[in-house]
Amino acid sequence: MLQTGLAALTGPSGAGLSLARAAETRAPGADLPALIRRSATPLALEAPIDSFNTPITAVERFFVRYNLPNLPGMVDLETWSLKVGGDGAEREINLSLDDLRAMPLREVVAVCQCAGNRRAMAVPPVPGVQWGDGAMGCARWRGVRLRDVLLKAGVKSDTVEVAMLGADSGRNPDLSPYAKSLPLERAMDAGTLIALEMNGAPLPLLHGFPARIIRPGWAGAYWVKHLTRLELRRKPLDGPFMTNEYRLPRGLFPVERPFVTQEDGQTSPVTELVINSLVTNYVSGDTVKLAGLVVQGVAWDGGSGVQSVEVSLDGGTHWKTALLGPDAGRFAFRLWRFPVVGIRPGILNLVVRATGNNGQVQGERTRANPGGFLLNTMQKLSLVTTA
Numbered sequence: 174m175l176q177t178g179l180a181a182l183t184g185p186s187g188a189g190l191s192l193a194r195a196a197e198t199r200a201p202g203a204d205l206p207a208l209i210r211r212s213a214t215p216l217a218l219e220a221p222i223d224s225f226n227t228p229i230t231a232v233e234r235f236f237v238r239y240n241l242p243n244l245p246g247m248v249d250l251e252t253w254s255l256k257v258g259g260d261g262a263e264r265e266i267n268l269s270l271d272d273l274r275a276m277p278l279r280e281v282v283a284v285c286q287c288a289g290n291r292r293a294m295a296v297p298p299v300p301g302v303q304w305g306d307g308a309m310g311c312a313r314w315r316g317v318r319l320r321d322v323l324l325k326a327g328v329k330s331d332t333v334e335v336a337m338l339g340a341d342s343g344r345n346p347d348l349s350p351y352a353k354s355l356p357l358e359r360a361m362d363a364g365t366l367i368a369l370e371m372n373g374a375p376l377p378l379l380h381g382f383p384a385r386i387i388r389p390g391w392a393g394a395y396w397v398k399h400l401t402r403l404e405l406r407r408k409p410l411d412g413p414f415m416t417n418e419y420r421l422p423r424g425l426f427p428v429e430r431p432f433v434t435q436e437d438g439q440t441s442p443v444t445e446l447v448i449n450s451l452v453t454n455y456v457s458g459d460t461v462k463l464a465g466l467v468v469q470g471v472a473w474d475g476g477s478g479v480q481s482v483e484v485s486l487d488g489g490t491h492w493k494t495a496l497l498g499p500d501a502g503r504f505a506f507r508l509w510r511f512p513v514v515g516i517r518p519g520i521l522n523l524v525v526r527a528t529g530n531n532g533q534v535q536g537e538r539t540r541a542n543p544g545g546f547l548l549n550t551m552q553k554l555s556l557v558t559t560a
């Protein structure tokens with residue numbers, strides 16, 4: 174039964190099946206040696222920076238983040254279904270994987286970035302997973318529009334949020350699943366998907382098999398994996414991942430679409446990603462030859478798209494424009510390169526900053542916050558250059 178379902182989904186290669194088996198019999202993530210283990214329980218695996226030298230991040234180099242210890246193992250696709258209901262729904266429905274696959278399928282290239290990416294650079298340090306720069310990745314996601322699924326259940330006019338529940342949970346006695354909600358408007362946006370595939374293959378187990386949410390431009394926390402249930406709600410969702418975690422001092426970051434039903438007197442929820450950029454082909458301290466030296470990197474934001482990337486060769490005094498690579502859409506990584514010319518051997522103090530089409534620009538300082546979220550200080554690195 175299990176094999177039939179998976180074979181139908183994965184085609185002749187059966188890639189989904191082998192991944193699911195590997196994850197069952199070995200420690201989760203043991204089959205991903207390229208990733209850096211930041212935490213074993215809950216599982217947090219980071220991508221090394223050179224994973225971002227390509228516009229699409231390979232699945233074996235895509236970071237993994239769980240907030241809870243109990244991860245789903247095997248998924249029996251014969252019995253798996255996505256339940257849709259809640260007090261804002263006209264009716265309860267149950268969709269099998271075949272039901273979902275029979276609906277119109279859409280694709281998007283989008284960056285999944287953890288809100289806590291780059292947290293390790295917070296000054297002073299803040300608690301939480303001490304991510305370097307690699308709690309992110311950019312993939313080609315394929316699936317159905319969340320909107321199309323919600324419309325099948327019928328959306329009552331006083332619905333305010335859509336809650337998304339995963340199959341993973343806490344340990345006894347609190348077995349509540351991972352759950353986040355989106356404002357109805359973002360849930361109904363044509364860009365929000367329930368993905369069934371990542372980079373042209375079924376979702377790997379650790380990336381949410383068999384179905385996960387894709388909300389381009391919003392923090393990874395909303396991209397709920399192992400989706401089991403959607404709840405149209407007439408009241409805001411509470412629970413640890415809405416009320417306690419992923420909160421910012423109110424108004425700290427400008428956002429295009431505030432999540433008003435989740436604002437409180439003092440705090441706002443983390444929502445949209447901010448402009449960011451990184452060098453991906455060298456790390457600070459590398460020794461490099463000046464002849465033919467090209468610095469390469471990646472830039473991204475919350476969906477306005479990258480307008481420009483600038484590089485300084487003198488610690489931030491003078492700036493020159495980098496060359497942008499192909500545009501794979503406003504939610505995708507934008508690769509850039511900068512041929513270094515006109516300098517002498519010695520210490521090269523590089524600084525990089527990106528500007529978004531919405532006018533956001535990276536600065537010297539981070540908007541410090543207790544959770545260490547959305548850190549996007551301009552990256553500085555020193556290379557030792559030789560003739």
Ligand SMILES: Nc1nc2c(c(=O)[nH]1)N[C@H]1C(S)=C(S)[C@@H](COP(=O)(O)O)O[C@H]1N2
Pocket residue numbers: 235236237238239240241285286287288338339340341351379380381392393394395396397398399
């Ligand atoms: N079911 C479930 N979905 C989840 C989470 C989780 O703990 N459980 N973590 C979220 C967070 S915080 C992030 S950053 C992304 C990470 O996605 P990835 O593991 O595919 O890279 O998944 C999100 N979806």
Ligand SMILES: [Mo]
Pocket residue numbers: 238286287288289393394
């Ligand atoms: Mo995250």
